[in-house]
Amino acid sequence: MVRRPRLPGEPYRAPVKKSQVKSPQFASGKKKSPLRVVIISGLSGSGKTVALRAVEDLNFFCVDNLPLSLIDSLVSRLSRNAAERDIAIGIDIREMEFFSANVDRVISTLKERYRLEVLFLEADTQVLIRRFKETRRPHPLGGDLEAAIQSERQRLEPFKQNADRVIDTSSYSPHQLRDFISSIYGSGARTKDLVVTLTSFGFKYGVPENIDLLFDVRFLPNPFFVPALKDRNGTDKLTAEYVMNNPDARAFMKKTMDLLKFLLPRYRREGKSYLSIAIGCTGGNHRSPAIVEEIARLIGEKLVVNVIHRDIS
Structure with missing residues (x-):
């Protein structure tokens, strides 16, 4: 690189290496991405799919079953898109093995960089049993249904403890839950x-x-x-x-x-x-x-x- 000669009386400035220049967005290490990121998780049968579809209708960019370890790279890529959209990510028990031991650290790190909110859905055990019987779908953990629900409840407890919102959907119909989620993350939520x-x-x-x-x-x-x-x-x-x-x-x-x-x-x-x-x-x-x-x-x-x-x- 060719530098111009220093003029008489001009103070000396040491050359700056390219590696020393920090990105404006993270120069302080504290500035967050303007994108809002909502992680939707909870018990199987509690309404995660309904919630994800509700925010998708609010023009969120939605991804289902994404491991937490990949959220940072996904949001970083989307934040470079000129047409910025809020992001919703569905995570269930099938992905828990990727991060169960480090859920506190992963959530904390993501919250430092993004406007992150964790939504956790749950329901009474008997309500979940009824829903699974009505849909005739097997529980992701298999085996005895009630035992699987209790096991899932225990394994997801660390994730629930990190949630910003915990919603019991026992008394909600799918339509009512959809309206409720829309009211939280729609215009009412944007005006806080x-x-x-x-x-x-x-x-x-x-x-x-x-x-x-x-x-x-x-x-x-x-x-x-x-x-x-x-x-x-x-x-x-x-x-x-x-x-x-x-x-x-x-x-x-x-x-x-x-x-x-x-x-x-x-x-x-x-x-x-x-x-x-x-x-x-x-x-x-x-x-x-x-x-x-x-x-x-x-x-x-x-x-x-x-x-x-x-x-x-």
């Missing part, structure tokens, strides 16, 4: 808004898992004992009017909305991404669905709201 899931349920069928706030409305008169309303549910106009016209229901709604007006801005301020609220009555068919629909109506204009009526017959 709070996603609220409202679930009605019947105590006689058990309390939903992973609930942040739970309210019991069994103190309200039960439309089940009104002949004209017995065969209707809480989403029906007549049933909803019967429930909401009760003075105790109106007082409950006022106090509950005052509580939510206090809590929701503070949850958002603390960076909470989503909030799960459950409303329960005896059978989950009349009172709790009516209350859920009313709360959804009142807060739905300002927040992303998902409604699940778990036990409506």
